[in-house]
Amino acid sequence: MNQVLSETNSNPKPSDSMPRIAWGNVSRQTLVYVLLTAGCIITLIPFIWTIMASFKTHAEIIDPARRTFIPSNFTLNNYNTIFNDTSLPLARFYANSLFVALSNVVIHTFTSSLFGYVFAKFNFRFKRILFAYILATLMIPFQLTMIPSYLILLEFNLTNNLLGLVALSWFNAFGIFLMRQFMQSIPDELLDAARVDGASEWTIYLRIVIPQVLPALATFGVLVFISNWNAYLWPLIVLQDVETRTLPIILTWYNDRHTSDLGLQMAASILIVMPVLVVYVFLQRWVVRGFTLSGFKG
């Protein structure tokens, strides 16, 4: 197709003011596609290499002569070893990660939409100062408050406890800021009409405001889920007992015990990385939009 076009339009007039399908245009488009596809391949190679390695035998991985992408002896042994390892209760760790991620999603979507609504639609004393402070916390790196936060968790006796990753993180400055932007577009007349009908403020929030911003809230929820599922530093500090740990910490812990068996390591990382990737591929439009809107980084 490109070939045909390029031959028929091989001599474009240089000062042509009409939109043109020029030879240069088409070959440029081809070049763009080639470059983008090459970029995709580079992006995907680490994934493919890892997935393929997880199906290779140990003998194949350590044989320099057989360093190919496609496994020559396809095997599920690595996955079997992981699933049958009694010292690795994988279901437990999935449950841990799921618990932390989902709890934070529930808490953060609730508080972000609630405070976003209050900041967008109500006036009260010290509102500007309070909101300015919340925005300012965005600039403070987590590492600064990490040590006192850990000491506070110690006082609460919540270290080594999954609740420690949930109970004290009630609000999300990004979330409040993001939801406030959306809440501002809700017409005041709609809220006033409900008030005239005698609805209480909580009813208005639950029945009118939430449905209006549900897509944005869902996007935000997905982001919270992903960032909590992937979180490493804070869970590493809080969770010291093996049974309470979340998946990323378990991955490093497991790999430290099987340093020589790369196939096993790759299978373990696939098991931990894949759930989020599957969620992402299905929800990619929302996820990407969420990241773009919020400047939210995991």
Place this chain on the structure above:
Amino acid sequence: MENVDLQAFTLYWLVIWAVLGSAITPLIFDHKHRSPWRGALLGLVVGAASGQLFGRVILVLLMPVVPQLATWLSMLGGLVLLLPLWMFVKPVQQTSPAHQGFVAGTITPLTFYLLLLSVFPLAWALLLAFFDYSPRRAGGPILGLGEGNPFVGLQYFQTMISGEGRDGLIFQNSFRNTLLFTALVVPINMLITIPLAAMIESVHSFMKTVFRTIYFLPVVTSSVGVAVMWGYIYNTQYGLLNGVLSSVGIQPIGWLQDPRANLLGVPAALIAVVIAYLWQDFGYNLVIFIAALQNIPDQMKEAARVDGASPLQVFWYITLPLLRPTILVTSVLTVISSFQVFDLIQVMTQGGPGRIGQTRVLVLDIYENAFRFEKMGWAASISVVMFLVVALLTIIQTRVLRTQWEY
């Protein structure tokens, strides 16, 4: 009673009933035409006091009888005084002008939370930077500071500047590595993402989605997963990279292990983590640039094209200047996030190779000092410096890019 951590329970009672008291009381006060803000404050004080007092009473009374239930029931201590408060408030015979119960009932708990778990830790972090603090040692009465955890003044900051001793040496090395890491990541990231975004923006909309989805995959991948995957690629004996290099006749390189391997004086291990980090992170700036490009009106590019500008000229003279605000935002965010790099390096190299660590960065230094060596004061002072440097870099970037943008 021995198996109950009374200190922790004191905090549970405080937090639960301060929040519930200040959240519910304003609604009731509002109904009865009283000032909801006063209600919020009253609810907070009464709830917290009642929680402390009756929580303890319930715990002591029920512990010998039903030890299992006692801890849970003690959580209800706040209700003892709050319920009477709610029931016996008399309505005032006047209509209040504005119903603010909802606002008072949400903002008061938020303020309480912010003071307790945001302002207070921040102040604590700043304080810790001036003390030789370890949670194991018995300290003074206020936050465990003093006595066993003595005040050291500006000593830590002097150590950082002079680079004396092992701590100072390692800090200066981590600081240099972090700067070098950021200096490598930010420009390369921009050089990759801006042209890539322009290319993606120019293709058919279906393919645009496909490309965007694939390029964004690493961003949502767990950074520990990324570190393990790249660790295998860089593996000296079995890795993909050395496999490719050996096929063109290059000797295997110990990418993450060999302290002598380097490129133009930059350690190979640092280059390796920079590449892995770029791979994981570039999709994020990419989608921001794609979104920004979509907002540039087609007429402007079309007008330039009509005037005979080549696509490269259009990109250079029209698109790029219009992207300046976005470049400012993304470069600031990338500086901040690459300054905070931890996961990749902790998993891939643990800060090594080499005696003082060729890939050791500030956050790794903070983490190890605080949670492995329990030198929390020293770690806190490093985190304060890190915060100041990031803030300074952000201000400089904003100045530089803005002046260019406004001429």
